[in-house]
Amino acid sequence: MIDFIWLIIGLPLLAAILLHFVGRYLGEPLSGWLASAAIGASFVFALVAALPFFDGGAEASTVLLWEWMPAIGASLEIQWDPLSALMTLVVTGVGTLIHVFAISYMHGDPRFARFFTDLNLFAASMLTLVLAGNYAMLFLGWELVGLCSYLLIGFWFTRPSAAAAAKKAFVVNRIGDVGFMVALMLVFTSFGTLTFAGVFERAPDVLTTGTATAIALLLLVGAAGKSAQVPLYVWLPDAMEGPTPVSALIHAATMVTAGVYVIARSAAIFELAPAASTTVATVGAITAIWAATIALAQRDIKKVLAYSTVSQLGYMFLAVGSTAYVAGIFHLMTHAFFKALLFLGAGAVIHAMHDEQDMHKMGGLLKRMPVTGFTMGIATLAIAGIPPMAGFWSKDEILASAFERGGWFSFLFVIGLVTALLTSFYMSRQWVLVFLGEPRWSEGVEPHRAPRLMGVPLIILAVLSIFGGLVNTPFRYTLEHFLEPVFEGISVQHPPEGIGMFLILAGLSVVAGLAGAGAAFVTYRQPASSWQRFEEGLQPLWGTWENAYRVDDVYGGMLVAPGKKAAELSAFGVDLPLIDGAVNGIAGFFVGLGARLRPLQTGYVRNYAALLLAGAIVVVAWLLAGGL
Amino acid sequence: MVESLVFVLMAIAAVAGAVTVVVARNPVYSAIGLLGTLFAVAVLYVLQLAHFVAAVQIIVYAGAVLTLFLFVIMLIGVDKDETREENLPYQRKAVIALGSAIILVAAGLALFTDFQWVPAASEALIPESTNGTIEAIAEPLFTTWVVAFQATALLLTIAAAGAIALAHYRKRDI
């Protein structure tokens, strides 16, 4: 079994290659089904392969595929342990559903097959990332998912905005990757290897706190880039230019959570760098509330989800930062369910509204598309943290752990709580704006119920969003035990013991959730005019949020523009005139010298004679001077 | 005693002639000056027992060469005064500079070094050894120097052929 573990990556990859070459002949929907089948198969395979872990018996095992860069101890090896297994299941599971959804969503697109090629390639890359047995291979997947995100965001490349967004995503990610690379340099130089086993085993003996912190923070930089944390989150909202299934799969469920995964994976290093962990948590908390506020005021249905994703990722960072790794992973999983569901639902809505994304032009859709409506409703409740939805358990565990950690973290706990409030508010706002109230559709738009093929994944995800939380309910902590072997020897933060404390905290977050949701209902059930007045009333704050604090403009003004200036200066102000000028100058100097000397050759014999005599005198004088 | 007197006179004559060659505005005068120098130098030869060479000097130079010079001067009619003003830029300055430079070098040699004209001079002069009679010259000329003597033939051939090639216009060529 374990020897064929590579099939998990291999199947989607194979499908991708196949589709790349024969896809256009398969056409739709066949190529879509092929892709879905591939990833589905690897889900099944992963499930079977993961069975041993459920009874906690099996050991983690690594499989060496082949040497990659021996000089730096980098090889392609798969590590199969509960954590990677869990991630694999999430990726393949959610992935399969989204694939299926996409078959009908992408219906009619001229580059249908290409889309599934890229989607499968992404799946393969993501699996490479989570199955990697060493940092080098992890980085391989890390970058490949970035590539696929680039390809898929820019899938509709004829839209300049899409192309720009794709480039932005990749470049911003690259900024993080620089940090990541430097981290790897440090790791290799300290350990002489990049394999997880080797590194984590010897970390305590090898690493000084200083180095550990350095590595950890650099990893954080990388993670912040990939997982859209402050200040590198700006690419994610733009990434919504991609087709909605892409947003669901890459920019909600899987890729963006890679950062969380890496930090959890590197727990052994963070263990030695508490300061770094605190930083992670703080970054997470800030991101969470920052993005939540922005999400409040968005009109674009997908932008709301995008910022909520950023915010939720902030939660996960808060979790892993407060070393509640399991909680982080847990939330990662549940979030994958309900956020994927939300995106797919939004996709269905957009599909139905003929690519209308402005929520002000929606409303009253519940009657038209009940399945979508209800499933999205469930997801909204889930994300709002209303029990017994999945989101409740995971989010609550995060907050509880942060609270339990105490000190600075209790402040972060408060932020988290406030964010919870905001979250439920803007999510409910969205749901209400889209599905309730009177239709505000622009004329000609005739919403139709989502095709069945779209509906099925929605329902499945809805179910998961409801019961997904039960894998790690308090006091049973199935997931906790499942992941124990991964984090053994590492102090993992747990929620407070004792039912009382738990109830208090849970109560708090539930209250927050309900309050937010209630407020949203109250506000947005009323006719448009009134809630528009409400939003007006919150100016200018509301406007600032709507414009996402103008961060893009700030970056543009502070980084991009000056950078371009600098480049132009060095190209046309330094390179051409100075450096090249010097080269040509030297050449010109000799030619000029020649022209200067030419008159010496006057053509007059008597001048020649004078020159000759002068030469003679010099020669003789020199000889005498040297010889006597 | 006598030798010294003659030497002084002839040295002056030679230099005077040379100066004439350079400064005379009329080529004819220059030629006459050259003639004077040649004669004076010939006498200096005689003073040093180079009788044969002196004779050749008079015959070949004064006789043939100089006549040729005058002949050409007349032929191409440049026997008229030339202006003295210098129309080449810097030439005059150059001449002055170079002249003084040479004098400086010479003065330096004479004053600051134990300059000897003939460091290899033998202490005792043996007049017979350099008594330039015809026999004395002929003997090395036709033994040691014979090949050089032959080479002079080439020289004269070239002179002849060259003169023809340059100056002799056959009817066809004109």
Place this chain on the structure above:
Amino acid sequence: MVDPGLYMTVAAVLFFIGALGMLVRRNALVMFMCIELMLNAVNLTLISAGRAMNDINGQVAVFFILVVAAAEVVVGLAIIVAIFRRRSTASVDELNEMRG
């Protein structure tokens, strides 16, 4: 008797004058005479040196230099005549088509 050095000094002076003459006269013929002056200086040097060193070869050498001088004269005058035929001038200052 007179020190040979004096003779050679005179020769040097002649050579010097001849050399400067090359620079100051623009008439090809006169320049040419200056060259003759220089050759005479050489001859005088050779003879004086030879005498000082009891060596007859100095005089023999002079003989050859005389021949060379003669040959040079012939060719030189031929060239001057050829030029004069075409340009009717003997001034080298008017010959500077080629320069630079």
Place this chain on the structure above:
Amino acid sequence: MLSALILAPAVAALVIALIPARRSEVHLPLGIVLSIVPLGLAGYLFWIFEPMPGYQHAVDAVWYEPWGIGWTVGVDGISLPMVMLTALLVPIALGASTSISKRTKEFVVFTLLLEAGMMGAFLALDLFLFFVFFEAILIPMYFIIGIWGGERRIYASIKFFIYTALGSALMLAAIIGLAFTYTSEFGTTSFALADLMQVTLDQGTERWFFAAFALAFAIKVPLFPFHTWLPDAHVEAPTAGSVLLAAVMLKLGTYGLLRFNLALFPEVSVDAVPIMGVIAVVGIIYGAVVAIVQPDLKKLVAYSSVSHLGFIVLGTFALTSGGLQGAVIQNVNHGLTTGALFLLVGMLYDRRHTKAIADFGGLQKVMPVFAGFFLFMAFASIGLPGLNGFVGEFLILIGSFATLPVLAIIASFGVLLAAIYMLWAYERVFTGEPDKEENRALVDLSPREIGLLAPLAILVLVIGLYPSVLLDKIAPSTEAVLDHIESSTDFVVPAPGRLDFVFTAGGDS
């Protein structure tokens, strides 16, 4: 074997030259066919090459005994990849030259002569012989640029020639000096690398000689600030010229630094590590920054070469196994990707007769296959893991971190900048709607062109995922270089897993 490798192209050139010019239709095809021969030989060489230190298949024939010069050629893990690269790219470059309309015959002849020269330069183990080839290849390249180039071809070709010759001239002086030192130490005269490696120079002299060699190679690479001939040469050169120039000829510089500077002047090389490192890193960043705003695709790729080659030099002077292996393999990688990029730009130029980025837009819609190849190669040169560029740069970065941590960190920003200029260029050229009228009619790649690009693409992928295919053969030789340096200086190659080293050695950069 190796002699055949060098002589085969020369003979081929001769054959072509003997065909009368009016049979212009046969020259190019025949040239391509004949240039397969060296490729075959190289392939066979690769097959029989034993992964072990030292030179293999060495030939040592006396050339002129009194001068101690000889036809001394041999191949090791450092030169083998370069030979492969040369042999592979010449047929491709020729295949890409169907648009050469005038004087096809001369073109093919010059290209083949160029190949012979480059082979010789990579295989020569006698400094005299090396210099002969090193200098001789200027001539065909000069003609290729000067005759078949663009408008400012003459300026570019002369600049290229003089500039490169200047560097090598001083190297010649240094070579003579080395030989002289050898003679005064050992009595006999010799120019063989193996012999000259034994001379002991006083530090002053060694510094001068090192500088002379380094300058020659720095101009060839080209390292900042000697790079300005490169953009001109590339912009003006015909496609084949650009490909061979970028892919192979520049490598003579990096190869020379690795093969000669490190071997002949270990002492100074060790001292020079910080300096060369700084120069290299400045090149990396500077080249990339300048590339961002280039209005011309070829110029952009040219400046990107400056940046990439900076990595190679950095790796070379990192003096760690990672760095050296990275440098060698990056030679190949840069050859493949940049060569391919120049091919692509050339194909575009053949269709559209412009290289200005501003003239394009939305090409992905009209020529998707072309766009696909371009994006592929672009990502390869960005250093995307899984493609070859990453292998080299990652090895170099990690390898050099042990010796020059600060520089390595700065250098890693080059990777970021690469993404910026490549993707921005891609965005402007390929995405959006093809709004310009001329662009709408463009036809996608022909099977021939795909055939030219496919092998490169495949190699890019293979090296990216299974670099051992090269590294196994490279590693012994690079290790030998390090052993030589360690044995002849008190330098200790930083062993991985000794972080303390970093922060002690970190100071000096």
Place this chain on the structure above:
Amino acid sequence: MPTPEVNWLAIGPDLVLALAAAIILLVEVQWKPRARALGLVAAGSLVVASGLTVVQWLFAADAAGSVAELSAFSGMILMDGYAIFARFALLVVTAMGIAAGWQFFSDLGRRCAEGLALVLLATTGFSLMVSSNNLIMLFLGLEVGSIALYVLAGLTREDKKADEAAIKYFLMGSFASAIFVYGVALIYAGTRQLTILGIGDYLGSFIVGSPGVILVGIGLVIVGLGFKVSAAPFHTWAPDVYQGAPAGVVGYLASVAKIAGFAAMARILLTAVDDFGWSFLPVIAGLAVLSMLLGSIMALVQSDVRRMLAYSGVAHAGFILTGITGLSSDGILFYLAVYGVQLVGAFAVVAAVSGPGGSSSDISLYRGLSRRSPVLAGSLTILLLAMAGLPLTSGFVAKFGVFADAWFNGHEWLVVVAVVASVIAFAFYLRIIVVMYMEDDAAAPIAVPGMVRWVLGLAVLATLIWGILPGSLLDIVADALPL
């Protein structure tokens, strides 16, 4: 009654040439034969002379450097390998020169005889010069050669530039000769010796108390010969003469003057007054630097190919002087041989491009030459690259040789200057190539005379062979040592 010591072999080649010259002149007066016949006579004499030279070589090889056997005419003439090699080079260059300029000679009409005779006599003179042991003898040879060249320079009448060249060459030449011979006289005064070997022995065995006069003599000798080889600053005549002299002879004129002048200079400096090396080598080095830089830089700005070649010749003089600072005769001989051949070949192309009777050699005439005459363009390219010193050509080997010698003799800095200068020189060689290959021009194709083809073929072949297999010539020059 003493008798002259005669050794016919020693002067055999010269005798043959002189005889041929005489025959040509006399026959012409009497029978007015066609040019071709005269040409055949000249060619035959050159062949015979070369043959005799080879015999001399074999003889010298047996003699193995014994002064007694190798010096003839009571030490007036030397028959050492050095002289023989230089003479052979002169003969080859002469043959090539005549062949290349045959167009010109046959066009001379009735004066063809004089032309050929002068060429042969000039060669005779120079070959005596390179083989003479006696400075006066050397001076005689020099004058024989030079005077003949003066005439040749002014031989054509179609072109006014010719006689300007002639008079300039003549006046400056005589001036330089006078200076040279004065130097000889002073050396004589200082050493009582006129023979090179004698001077060498004398200076080797005695410490001269006040060497001032000898030093002045050496200086003047350097100046006189420096003029012949057109080393800066005594080069001023070269550009004008190269440009003005008839295209048919200028190649010959340039190369024989260089070969003979340098052969003589090297012999005097390296065997006669070598004990003063410590005092004159710096001066030589200075002249070398000046020549290399001035020549290269001035050539950059020329628009006339002949002037360009003249200045490049100045630069080459500098390189050869560099070789003299290396105190190695063989490097110099190699350089002279290959450079002489290249020069004749290059000027053969120049003559062909200027066309019969044509005297202009402006660079614009060379536009698109590669189309109009691939042969000319191709060979000129190779020859120029050789002059530039690109590898695989004889020029590179030659440069490398002299540089190495100079370095080995402790003139590192000079070598550095030299390599830089040679890079500057690349620029103008390339310029000609650019014009020929990279600028197209629809001018009419050029017909290349068969003779010229042969000459070019020979020159190119030699250039490449000696470049790729230098041993073939280096082994010979290695034996061609002066006594």
